Amino acid sequence: MTFFLRRKIHQMNIVSYNLNGLRSALSKGLADWVATAQPDVLCVQEIKAGRELLDVSRLTDLGYHAYLHPAQKPGYSGVATFSKEKPLAVTEGCGQALYDTEGRVLRLDFAHCAVLNTYMPSGTSGPERQAFKVEWLHFFRRYVAGLRAAGVPPLVVAGDFNCCQRELDLHNPKANQKSPGFTPEERQWFQNLLADGFTDSFRHHHGDAPQRYSWWSYRAGSRARNVGWRLDHLLVDNCLVPHIRHADLLPDVVHSDHCPASLLLEF
Amino acid sequence: MTFFLRRKIHQMNIVSYNLNGLRSALSKGLADWVATAQPDVLCVQEIKAGRELLDVSRLTDLGYHAYLHPAQKPGYSGVATFSKEKPLAVTEGCGQALYDTEGRVLRLDFAHCAVLNTYMPSGTSGPERQAFKVEWLHFFRRYVAGLRAAGVPPLVVAGDFNCCQRELDLHNPKANQKSPGFTPEERQWFQNLLADGFTDSFRHHHGDAPQRYSWWSYRAGSRARNVGWRLDHLLVDNCLVPHIRHADLLPDVVHSDHCPASLLLEF
């Protein structure tokens, strides 16, 4: 008879989900799905409401700690992270008022990793916001580099990036070379971010699987025809790659124009 | 065998209906109801859209002539009258810019009567609008007197009066002595208007029938409990009283927070 001596396995199931309104998603049964899926960390974006208007008891009743980082403007943007385990530290915002008033970053630090929930700006409403987005993207790389230098635990960057890198990340790459979210500048930025030492967990797990998207326009029945984009990502610090057990997109889960992206880490 | 010599009977079925949005009401099947009810003259209030946004083909396809008098402000107020018979004359507004920009009066003249479609101001949004309403009410009596003096055909005043006169016209008269729509001032005004030579066709036909309302708040399930007010009226010039054949409220017709009020005249 042989005995194996090993430490206790710790699994972390992390989900990123742009809800297009937390209240709307709750009204469509979000809490029931969460009760079934049981993510350990649930990062949501576009909560579109502040603390006064939000009732997250349906989620805290499931045993989650709730951390909200709403935008200043009513009905706009905002992120929230729900965690089964109480984090060692919570950091609201990135220290830049320009971004923090828009509720775009929320970090939870755990023993084995830090989960950085982010909602990156959309550029679709015009050139002004596209310029704002590009500035944010450059800021974000510097910001992440600073976190690393400061000794924050290895990062999981979870969120709606509002951009993707490769042609197979969207249904119609040819027609969208100039569209916000797939400009050469944004694709290059994404590549640079990966070169900084991050891994796209979905691609790591699924290779070049085509037609796997996380967002579909509400218009023209895009979702039914799978005319989508992969905008929601779970990037991990390269040092976490050996811990990836699974990564996926859950297009059958429908509370929003996005679907959840999930990642299972094992420590 | 006996022969009766008599002129051809002419019936006019007139309906007044506050739609709380003509587009919304159409989306709930208004045209199907109109096709069944076949009013000769349909007076609607709160159309809440201008000509560019409205598609009334579902009604004109039923054989109606359409006359619109929208407000200037988008999504606000406005009246429209639909008539099977082409009127002899159509008068948009009352000549007062203060009221005509809010789309509150539209008159169609026929051989036997004139149908004055009116949406009287609501006072519920504050004392400023209640004062505006009271000024309107006084103006309206003078205006109607002027029409009479000018030799307009005998009037049917059809519309949402946003007020009622007697305690049996609302579910909770005691609690609403100071509420806009049932203030002593408005009740007195209503009595004065009747004293000017008008008859409330519903009361003429139904006497003191209680609990007959035309509006219910959307809040707190008021309509299911019949907690309502009778705000929509078809007043007729006293000279038309011998022609009243029927008058009613149709609470089972639901496209709005109001229900239709109807009047059958025979000439």
Place this chain on the structure above:
DNA sequence: CGTCTTAGG
């Protein structure tokens, strides 16, 4: 509570 609006996506 519900129909409009406008902003944002």
Place this chain on the structure above:
DNA sequence: CCTATGACG
């Protein structure tokens, strides 16, 4: 198309 808002009722 969809979720927010704010005005109005």
